[in-house]
Amino acid sequence: MPKKRGYHHGNLRQALVEAALQLIEVRGPTGFTLSEAAKQAGVTPAAVYRHFEGREDLIAEAARQGYEIFADLMQYAYDKGQPSALASFEATGRAYLAFARKYPGHYIAMFESGVPVNRTPELAKVAARARGVMERAANDLSQHIAPEKRPPPSMFSAHIWAMSHGVVELYARNSPGTQSPFSPEDLLETGIGVYLRGLGLIGQDA
Amino acid sequence: MPKKRGYHHGNLRQALVEAALQLIEVRGPTGFTLSEAAKQAGVTPAAVYRHFEGREDLIAEAARQGYEIFADLMQYAYDKGQPSALASFEATGRAYLAFARKYPGHYIAMFESGVPVNRTPELAKVAARARGVMERAANDLSQHIAPEKRPPPSMFSAHIWAMSHGVVELYARNSPGTQSPFSPEDLLETGIGVYLRGLGLIGQDA
């Protein structure tokens, strides 16, 4: 709990990140402004420059923290699914959607704010960590596929990543109009199910 | 070809839409401004208001035209695949990516500009038309699945939409960093392939 009293804020840097995340969540990636984030943190816009190089830098930090949480969540899901390769893989897919739901501000900062993932080395690194978890899960899983018909693990992790992202963007946002009778969770669950059956990894009754 | 000479533009409305599309493509959904679109069309910002209610209305029209092209393309792909339900389905999936590639400005206006799809009845209608083609393809295809294990067609059309959209957003944009060793086309092709195998619709050699 930052002490708001007094001239010095105490924890302004993080407070700004959180203000930014909240604004991004409510107003979209465009709606966010540095000035407003400052105001929401109870501080003058100029104060932001003590902690960040500018607007972009603030968003990038929000995205970085998002990737950090995201990677942790993926890792946790992976571990929880172990020792079953299949369970781990499914769990990481589900974690993707769960993250998007639980941390919408972070998600938008990461994927919709236009911040390039290799804007800074730290950002690139943590993003790679998240991707790494999914690829490891895919790699584990590919051991169970007959070698001659085994697609590259990075390929089917990309498939799941793409489907997850698509479900989030098209069906999990409150984008009115693209309504679907199915919940995003169902959509992703069944989608991954069909996909895994296509790989011959689960039976036809699953 | 609009006659640019003279006081009257001749075809300003469409020229503005095209200017907007080009700006959106180059600068992203955020980078586009009404003033700049006007300038690019060789006209004062105020002139825009003879043809559109404002900035939002201009984007919405760009999106609408995009959906129109998109729906036509989907329909064409569907027809071309006929009478094979499978060929039609695969073709519509591929058409999605092809559209995103060929009309990036339209694509961004449609999916990334934040214009809600039911902003106007016309927009909602044409978007529904596009979705309808894909659902018809899914429906045709579902006839080939044993009834008791047949998922709702609107569900697996949603899966393919999601995967297509995800591939476009994550791998087809020049979003540096999310580099993949596979082309978006390959990714989508193989993804759909695995998926269809999962539905039992194609053999293991396909």
Added chain:
DNA sequence: TGTACATCAGTGAACGCGCGTTCACTGATGTAC
């Protein structure tokens, strides 16, 4: 065919706004003695 006039599609100046950023400053905090 020529003229008068209504309509239309632009202009250009002006507006208020909020933005990101800079700067010299000052109040608060921490440290050395």
Added chain:
DNA sequence: TGTACATCAGTGAACGCGCGTTCACTGATGTAC
């Protein structure tokens, strides 16, 4: 424990900018007779 001083983290005023939008206007076009 108290004082002097350096450092730090804010302020607040100012900037230039481009935005979307409005308004009264005017030049171009089309039409009636």
